[in-house]
Amino acid sequence: MKIRLLSFSLLILFSACVQDRVEPLSADMQQQLALLPPEADLLGYINLEQIKQSAISKMFMDSTGWRMFRTDEFEEFKAATGFDFQKDTKSIYFAAGLDGEKKKMNGLFIATGNFNPEKIIAFITSHDEGKKLVEESYQNDKIYRLSEEQVLFCFPDQNTLVAGKEAAVKSWLDKRMQSVKPGISSEWLQRIEPLKYKNGAWVAMTMEKFRAFLEKETPMVNKFQGIKNVKNGSCCIDFSDRLSFYGQGECTDPEKATLFRDALKGLLASVKLAVSEEREMVDIINKVEVESKNERVTVQFKMTADEIEKLVQKRKSYTKSS
Numbered sequence: 001m002k003i004r005l006l007s008f009s010l011l012i013l014f015s016a017c018v019q020d021r022v023e024p025l026s027a028d029m030q031q032q033l034a035l036l037p038p039e040a041d042l043l044g045y046i047n048l049e050q051i052k053q054s055a056i057s058k059m060f061m062d063s064t065g066w067r068m069f070r071t072d073e074f075e076e077f078k079a080a081t082g083f084d085f086q087k088d089t090k091s092i093y094f095a096a097g098l099d100g101e102k103k104k105m106n107g108l109f110i111a112t113g114n115f116n117p118e119k120i121i122a123f124i125t126s127h128d129e130g131k132k133l134v135e136e137s138y139q140n141d142k143i144y145r146l147s148e149e150q151v152l153f154c155f156p157d158q159n160t161l162v163a164g165k166e167a168a169v170k171s172w173l174d175k176r177m178q179s180v181k182p183g184i185s186s187e188w189l190q191r192i193e194p195l196k197y198k199n200g201a202w203v204a205m206t207m208e209k210f211r212a213f214l215e216k217e218t219p220m221v222n223k224f225q226g227i228k229n230v231k232n233g234s235c236c237i238d239f240s241d242r243l244s245f246y247g248q249g250e251c252t253d254p255e256k257a258t259l260f261r262d263a264l265k266g267l268l269a270s271v272k273l274a275v276s277e278e279r280e281m282v283d284i285i286n287k288v289e290v291e292s293k294n295e296r297v298t299v300q301f302k303m304t305a306d307e308i309e310k311l312v313q314k315r316k317s318y319t320k321s322s
Contacts, residue, residue, distance in 0.1 A: 023198045032093050035175045038185045040095035044203035054239035056305035081119040089113040098209040108164035117155035195236040196246040202236035229256035247299045261292035
């Protein structure tokens with residue numbers, strides 16, 4: 001009996017360790033990331049297949065505006081091309097360079113899935129009354145742009161769509177054709193490798209330009225002074241029967257990390273105080289763990305769809321009453 005109990009305990013412990021282990025960076029993801037511009041201020045990935053198959057996908061899609069793909073225009077597009085964004089797109093990689101002074105974001109977007117480039121281009125051309133779509137050749141690929149625009153797109157194969165600024169798209173195509181493939185920079189690896197959930201959705205960024213970008217967009221950043229001590233940050237989400245979140249930020253030194261951790265805990269405490277009479281809401285908020293070690297601050301939690309929905313509804317009711 002003792003042996004069975006010990007074996008069962010070890011099994012539970014092992015299962016917990018496996019569940020919380022850091023997911024490795026797959027070979028395919030390494031190859032995709034190596035093609036993105038290393039000078040970018042932000043890199044990210046979204047696994048649309050995982051999102052669609054998760055228990056909380058409906059709530060996530062509704063809250064992020066995926067209803068736009070149910071309009072008459074998209075139904076017409078789907079009927080003509082056979083391409084359904086929600087069903088046929090598998091993943092998205094993206095990179096962005098930020099200009100805080102001009103409030104501009106120059107990006108590159110790579111979607112993988114099942115495309116039919118000929119039908120998609122034919123549909124766009126048939127609806128291009130102003131003849132603004134321009135087709136050009138670049139090496140062995142056809143690239144498309146709207147006239148007088150620097151943003152262009154390309155289907156290098158049936159399973160890939162690349163879009164973004166001209167220089168970024170052409171650089172991506174150049175790297176793809178190299179016999180010796182480029183690698184990921186050590187700086188980006190240091191930000192991405194610690195992320196627990198690499199196969200769901202994640203974003204990693206350097207904070208200097210991103211902070212300047214946010215300061216132009218919202219005054220809230222100026223009120224939260226601790227963010228000025230964060231050099232870079234990254235976060236990830238896993239979509240399954242629940243939503244699992246892990247975020248990290250690297251501060252300028254351990255003291256600043258401790259102060260930033262305390263500021264985040266103080267923010268959580270104020271939220272709990274606002275709902276202190278609702279025990280269930282307090283229990284949900286208590287799932288958010290904030291820690292610091294050396295220069296790094298981490299935030300993580302796991303919540304069910306029901307718990308997230310309750311938080312969303314609480315926020316909506318608070319917004320209406322304020």
